[in-house]
Amino acid sequence: MLSFEEFLNLEQPYGLNKLEKNKLLTQRLLDLTRLHKDNCLEYARMLESVNFDFNKVNSYKDLPFLPVRLFKELNLKSVADENIFKTMTSSGTTGQAVSKIFLDKLTASNQQKALVKIVSSFTGSGRMPMIIIDCPSVIKNRLMFSARGAGILGFAIFGAKSIYALDDEMNLNLEAIREFLDKFRDKKILLFGFTFMIWQHFYKALKNNNLKLDLSNGILIHGGGWKKLLNEAVSPEEFNKRLEDVCGIKSVHNYYGMVEQTGSVYMECECGHLHASNFSDIIIRRAFDFKECAIGEKGIIQVLSSIPESYPGHSLLTEDEGILLGEDDCPCGRMGKYFKVLGRMQKAEIRGCSDTYAASFK
Amino acid sequence: MQQALNDNLNKIKFLTGNAESLVNINKIFAKEPFNDEIINFLNDLSQSLILNREAKNYSDVVTFAFWIRKSSSLKLKERFYDKNNLSLGKGVVFHVAPSNVPVNFAFSLASGLLTGNANIVKVPSKDFAQVNLIVEALNKVLSDERYKALKDYIYLIKYERDKEVNDLLTGLCDMRVIWGGDNTISEIRKSPLNAWAGEVTFADRYSIALINSNYYLNLDLNLKRKAAQDFYNDTFFSDQNACTSPRAVIWTGNKINEAKKEFWRLEHELVKNKYNFQDIQAVNKLTSFYILAADKLNVKLENGFEDNLIMRAEVKELELDLMNYKDNSGYFFEYEVKENILEIKNLLDNKKCQTLAYLSDDVQELKDLIMSGLKGVDRIVKFGKTMDFDLIWDGYNLFAALTRIISFD
Numbered sequence: 132m133l134s135f136e137e138f139l140n141l142e143q144p145y146g147l148n149k150l151e152k153n154k155l156l157t158q159r160l161l162d163l164t165r166l167h168k169d170n171c172l173e174y175a176r177m178l179e180s181v182n183f184d185f186n187k188v189n190s191y192k193d194l195p196f197l198p199v200r201l202f203k204e205l206n207l208k209s210v211a212d213e214n215i216f217k218t219m220t221s222s223g224t225t226g227q228a229v230s231k232i233f234l235d236k237l238t239a240s241n242q243q244k245a246l247v248k249i250v251s252s253f254t255g256s257g258r259m260p261m262i263i264i265d266c267p268s269v270i271k272n273r274l275m276f277s278a279r280g281a282g283i284l285g286f287a288i289f290g291a292k293s294i295y296a297l298d299d300e301m302n303l304n305l306e307a308i309r310e311f312l313d314k315f316r317d318k319k320i321l322l323f324g325f326t327f328m329i330w331q332h333f334y335k336a337l338k339n340n341n342l343k344l345d346l347s348n349g350i351l352i353h354g355g356g357w358k359k360l361l362n363e364a365v366s367p368e369e370f371n372k373r374l375e376d377v378c379g380i381k382s383v384h385n386y387y388g389m390v391e392q393t394g395s396v397y398m399e400c401e402c403g404h405l406h407a408s409n410f411s412d413i414i415i416r417r418a419f420d421f422k423e424c425a426i427g428e429k430g431i432i433q434v435l436s437s438i439p440e441s442y443p444g445h446s447l448l449t450e451d452e453g454i455l456l457g458e459d460d461c462p463c464g465r466m467g468k469y470f471k472v473l474g475r476m477q478k479a480e481i482r483g484c485s486d487t488y489a490a491s492f493k
Numbered sequence: 494m495q496q497a498l499n500d501n502l503n504k505i506k507f508l509t510g511n512a513e514s515l516v517n518i519n520k521i522f523a524k525e526p527f528n529d530e531i532i533n534f535l536n537d538l539s540q541s542l543i544l545n546r547e548a549k550n551y552s553d554v555v556t557f558a559f560w561i562r563k564s565s566s567l568k569l570k571e572r573f574y575d576k577n578n579l580s581l582g583k584g585v586v587f588h589v590a591p592s593n594v595p596v597n598f599a600f601s602l603a604s605g606l607l608t609g610n611a612n613i614v615k616v617p618s619k620d621f622a623q624v625n626l627i628v629e630a631l632n633k634v635l636s637d638e639r640y641k642a643l644k645d646y647i648y649l650i651k652y653e654r655d656k657e658v659n660d661l662l663t664g665l666c667d668m669r670v671i672w673g674g675d676n677t678i679s680e681i682r683k684s685p686l687n688a689w690a691g692e693v694t695f696a697d698r699y700s701i702a703l704i705n706s707n708y709y710l711n712l713d714l715n716l717k718r719k720a721a722q723d724f725y726n727d728t729f730f731s732d733q734n735a736c737t738s739p740r741a742v743i744w745t746g747n748k749i750n751e752a753k754k755e756f757w758r759l760e761h762e763l764v765k766n767k768y769n770f771q772d773i774q775a776v777n778k779l780t781s782f783y784i785l786a787a788d789k790l791n792v793k794l795e796n797g798f799e800d801n802l803i804m805r806a807e808v809k810e811l812e813l814d815l816m817n818y819k820d821n822s823g824y825f826f827e828y829e830v831k832e833n834i835l836e837i838k839n840l841l842d843n844k845k846c847q848t849l850a851y852l853s854d855d856v857q858e859l860k861d862l863i864m865s866g867l868k869g870v871d872r873i874v875k876f877g878k879t880m881d882f883d884l885i886w887d888g889y890n891l892f893a894a895l896t897r898i899i900s901f902d
Contacts, residue, residue, distance in 0.1 A: 176790070177783050177786045180782070182793070200780045205787055418775045482595075
């Protein structure tokens, strides 16, 4: 089996071109498909149900993809219970089913290593003073990691010394931040948080109180989706500009990622494009027939990751829509696909006499 | 008291009728079932709908218009009304129509009227063109001098989920008719009925289709196309999410493979031309399929087409809980009967099984199946007829439920 080390040993996290990537990723993802088939009964049955044939796979594009919602409905794992090191859950709203992702030590560690490779190509290596734009309580329960908590703990590895920007009532801790900035005056500062939290509790708190901070030497990484911000009609450009207005920050990078494939995140480059790293890829598919979309065509985002060994999540069909912008030719110089995320797919409007809210989930 | 009553009345939007007369609905006299006044009124409403150019775009409105024609009402009268009995409507019927079947409220209202009752009908709160069309036509006919007296018998209302309003309306009625689903029923049941009042509830149900492969293959191409259209009306027309929509297709006979191929090819052609496909349906159906495949043995995805319009899950066994895995918008379980039709008993021997739609000439086989003592199956109808409304529905005789017979010795 092709080891994940092969990917970690590559010097540049965005160095593989289309051909090289297809070769390496196809081999690894085929190996993972075999591994999960042998170790996860449900997954084996799913492959069987679609008459999956290993011999017919020419590229990772031919592999089956599991809809992400399956991780809410089923407990899918490829390791024995005693080897489960932690279980991550998606941060669903109350009453909704949440995804359960089972990690063993190896997969958890590979997630962390991949994340370090990817992110440090933007931040430079070495740890930085870090401001986490969230509240401390979000990571309290370490046995059940929510997506928010997992994100914070994942990124915390880049922080030398870190503070939380918000208290548990989500108030901005201005004094602590100022003190922190004063202490690390000449250092590059890393800021991390979830897009909506940053907008709601950081940007608005500064803006509404006419406060300013000097983060001109900072780099902000944020993720978690634009859904809530779209309701407030805030575009990514607007987001960046408004933040610069209140704290002078120039280096802002969004990322696309999900709890079902932690580690292999898709970072936004200087040109505003999300990029697939060596560790993973996306395929945009048409809903009508699941065929691959052309560049510029809107479709459903399939995500593939070389990391997951403890659960069969290496090829997933998300419920997000996106557009492939190009491959190997982004002006930023990174190899691989670059794309845009448009947001969640529209919910179905279904006729019929069954209660709609009962019908959508069993 | 008065204030509370007014507050609750203020939550109600009246499409027909008003609050002042609604609170006096108990003072209205019940009528004789199938009396001429009602039959003529419905016939005029039918005319008005049939002549309406916009209504022609909605086959469900047209179907309703036909169902309330004089000739059709007279046929019902012949079937249900026994002139040797002295009978009257129960009094006041409170109907709760389903939120996403546009025309069901109208059938429910017509049933209440034909049986001689005054009616309070909660129509879907969602804005349906069909609802507006029918309400508009109804109000127009009702404004005719001849039908002035009927105004007190018809209240079409909308309100958001509200227990206090449910309490108020339930307190006014002698019969309550709830058109599901299960959640709505349990919600409305929190409002207690008057001691003498009764209730008819239509719970969540599922339906199935049965095709005899030999019979099907013997049809000429026109009839095969008609079967495809009928099946479309039974399923895709309501996103395969009505309780009457078949979720499974059972195949009998000994030419199953050939028949399947032809049947689904023609169906697919039709769906491709007519169905308004929503992207997320592809993801939903694939999710449902994989959940089934993960839990059960020997499940196969039968597609055969290059797209996601129709997704078929072939099962080798019909387990009791199969319908827990059902989905809509073109998602079908398929099962081939190997030797004996009783193999499908599991699927039907269940209170939740409502309609069996058949495309077969072996009627005896179906009768034998039912008479084996099944708990489920309340209707056996030909393809294309699953949505046809009748006063016998879901195993209830609505005529009997909404009238009373006065014994007179």
